[in-house]
Amino acid sequence: MQNKGLVKLFALLFGLVSIYQLSFTFKANQIEKEAKTYAESKFQDSEAINDAEVRYLDSISGQEVFDLGIANFTFKEVKEKSMNLGLDLKGGLNVILEISVKDILKGLANNSKDPAFNKALADAEELQKD
Incomplete structure (x- = not known):
């Protein structure tokens, strides 16, 4: 019990790093949902929706979309730092x-x-x- 402060410090640091890493995933998912909503509002055809969504995301890839106060990130950087979700987490595969x-x-x-x-x-x- 002598190192309680050290354990709390490591737990706090671990929590902060986890939140920092997950924030990129949350922001990327939020922007992708916005792109999907935008594309669905403009088109009815599924192929046109997919194309519009890709064009929208491509058009904002160089824009700053995430401000942490100490650094700004473009959508491309946010997407690179976000976690890759497998098909099981996206609901696309059940085997x-x-x-x-x-x-x-x-x-x-x-x-x-x-x-x-x-x-x-x-x-x-x-x-x-x-």
């Missing part, structure tokens, strides 16, 4: 991997022809169905 234990065991046994092994696999498969 379930189903593995057959029987096939794995056969593969590990080099497709053994041993009758006792094959009977044990068949019995186990039968018990799983119940």
